[in-house]
Amino acid sequence: MGDVEIEEVNGGVNGGAEVQQGEEGLGRGRGEGNRMYLVWEELTVALPNFGNGPTRRLLDGVTGCAQPGRIMAIMGPSGSGKSTLLDALAGRLSGNVVMTGNVLLNGKKKRLDYGSFAYVTQEDILLGTLTVRETITYSAQLRLPSSLTRQDIDGIVEGTITEMGLQECADRLIGNWHLRGISGGEKKRLSIALEILTRPHLLFLDEPTSGLDSASAFFVIQTLRNVGRDGRTIISAIHQPSSEVFSLFDDLFLLSGGEQVYFGEAKMAAKFFAEVGFPCPSRRNPSDHFLRCINSDFDIVAEALKGSNRITELQNTLDPLANLPTAQIKTLLVKKYRSSDYAAKARARIREISGIEGLVIEKKHSGEAKWLTQLSTLTNRSFVNMSRDLGYYWLRIAIYVALSICVGSIFFDVGTNYNSILARGACGGFISGFMTFMSIGGFPSFIEELKVFYRERRNGHYGVAVYILSNFLSSFPFLTVMSLSTAAITYYMVKFHPGISHFMYVSLDLISSIATVESCMMMIASLVPNFMMGVIIGAGYIVRTVTLRNF
Numbered sequence: 001m002g003d004v005e006i007e008e009v010n011g012g013v014n015g016g017a018e019v020q021q022g023e024e025g026l027g028r029g030r031g032e033g034n035r036m037y038l039v040w041e042e043l044t045v046a047l048p049n050f051g052n053g054p055t056r057r058l059l060d061g062v063t064g065c066a067q068p069g070r071i072m073a074i075m076g077p078s079g080s081g082k083s084t085l086l087d088a089l090a091g092r093l094s095g096n097v098v099m100t101g102n103v104l105l106n107g108k109k110k111r112l113d114y115g116s117f118a119y120v121t122q123e124d125i126l127l128g129t130l131t132v133r134e135t136i137t138y139s140a141q142l143r144l145p146s147s148l149t150r151q152d153i154d155g156i157v158e159g160t161i162t163e164m165g166l167q168e169c170a171d172r173l174i175g176n177w178h179l180r181g182i183s184g185g186e187k188k189r190l191s192i193a194l195e196i197l198t199r200p201h202l203l204f205l206d207e208p209t210s211g212l213d214s215a216s217a218f219f220v221i222q223t224l225r226n227v228g229r230d231g232r233t234i235i236s237a238i239h240q241p242s243s244e245v246f247s248l249f250d251d252l253f254l255l256s257g258g259e260q261v262y263f264g265e266a267k268m269a270a271k272f273f274a275e276v277g278f279p280c281p282s283r284r285n286p287s288d289h290f291l292r293c294i295n296s297d298f299d300i301v302a303e304a305l306k307g308s309n310r311i312t313e314l315q316n317t318l319d320p321l322a323n324l325p326t327a328q329i330k331t332l333l334v335k336k337y338r339s340s341d342y343a344a345k346a347r348a349r350i351r352e353i354s355g356i357e358g359l360v361i362e363k364k365h366s367g368e369a370k371w372l373t374q375l376s377t378l379t380n381r382s383f384v385n386m387s388r389d390l391g392y393y394w395l396r397i398a399i400y401v402a403l404s405i406c407v408g409s410i411f412f413d414v415g416t417n418y419n420s421i422l423a424r425g426a427c428g429g430f431i432s433g434f435m436t437f438m439s440i441g442g443f444p445s446f447i448e449e450l451k452v453f454y455r456e457r458r459n460g461h462y463g464v465a466v467y468i469l470s471n472f473l474s475s476f477p478f479l480t481v482m483s484l485s486t487a488a489i490t491y492y493m494v495k496f497h498p499g500i501s502h503f504m505y506v507s508l509d510l511i512s513s514i515a516t517v518e519s520c521m522m523m524i525a526s527l528v529p530n531f532m533m534g535v536i537i538g539a540g541y542i543v544r545t546v547t548l549r550n551f
């Protein structure tokens, strides 16, 4: 695939001009500003087994580097450690693994801050109740500088929609458990669009083409390549790209079982394989060939099937791989690579990059949108999500109304004499208790929103405080409607007589009317998960800091 075609497509994206205009608005010209050189040396990630057998190495002393203006593919069979490598570089490893080795950013051993890079995860974590355009617009409002006008932001949003080929589905809902929405491939492209929106200087992508057809995969990687040309550093784990897609990558990092099989220029990988004795047949996709050489997961099956007609037939087509188990091929490749010119070249490149100093690592756009803008955007987004998600509040409101009618019927016109005091107390206790416990009904939707919060927080889109406050504000109208409707119905059924002078009646009636009481209870119930989340995140920070210091 030649560069001519790439230029043509690039020029054809009319949104590109708008994005460029937006970027100038951000004060970033082509190739200017924050350049990120990333080096990793002897990186090992181990999973301690705490007494039950040996420690498992998920990555085994891998070394490589990524440069601005270049796009790197991390390839390998399933389970070879691609996501683990991305997580290790981005400082996102989970707490149960131990990392050793160096990760240098612009020559310094430095942990990547929230907001200094973007990460597109393998799983698409989105709010299903929003449309594609709304999702990108809210994200732009949250992160782009408040100094940009509404038209500038709209221009950037439309440009990104066009770049990712999302025009057709721009006004369709993403979809959730009760709404059929956009396809898996469209969700994937939307996830990428959200992260390239602000043109991050360092971008990690975990399998950005999974679920995409070959044409979409080509356009997505081509867009990333165009983004990279502006001096951005792009690292992407990828599963078996087509030969056209493979040709778009500048560098290749090949992993198998956590071991480094190759690191260097992507176009030289085929030459390396040929030199070791495994040339890529002329009509085979090079990435297919590499993976077939190093995927040893099915050696046992192949051994068991040896001799059968089918496998012999298959073996003939696979020549020269036919007579060697892939575990041996992999070991040979790993050994040969270490002593090869490609490894020497890579080491020289790494030494050169490690010496680069003095480049400032600034945060991406975090904090560039004003706190108040973030608060109003998040509140607005959360309110729209709550009002469109049946499970968040509407189902509960319906249940509360039905319940108030039932309870009101039981205690209908219970009277105001001495004997009704206990009945009124029971009614109040039942309603307030039920309302409090039913708040758990909103949890599944809340958890979905929480996942989006985690993704955005880890990419530095906004802070914890602004999220908690926005969540509280957006839920306020629903809690009020819920409490007042329940109170009003029960109130009417039980028949409150405000003229009665007996203090006991008045106070018990007040409880049974519950407007104030459950409002408070519901608010507390809504605040508790938020508060607990704050505590968990705080504890996470402390544990993470202590763990990192230990390395």
Ligand SMILES: Nc1ncnc2c1ncn2[C@@H]1O[C@H](COP(=O)(O)OP(=O)(O)OP(=O)(O)O)[C@@H](O)[C@H]1O
Pocket (backbone or CB within 6 Å): 047, 058, 076, 077, 078, 079, 080, 081, 082, 083, 084, 085, 094, 096, 097, 237, 239
């Ligand atoms: N935190 C962890 N705890 C336990 N095992 C882990 C952890 N992280 C990764 N692994 C294991 O390490 C191996 C490599 O996982 P990883 O997700 O990096 O592979 P991958 O190459 O990205 O695979 P795929 O292409 O299927 O996504 C897997 O066997 C996985 O189970």
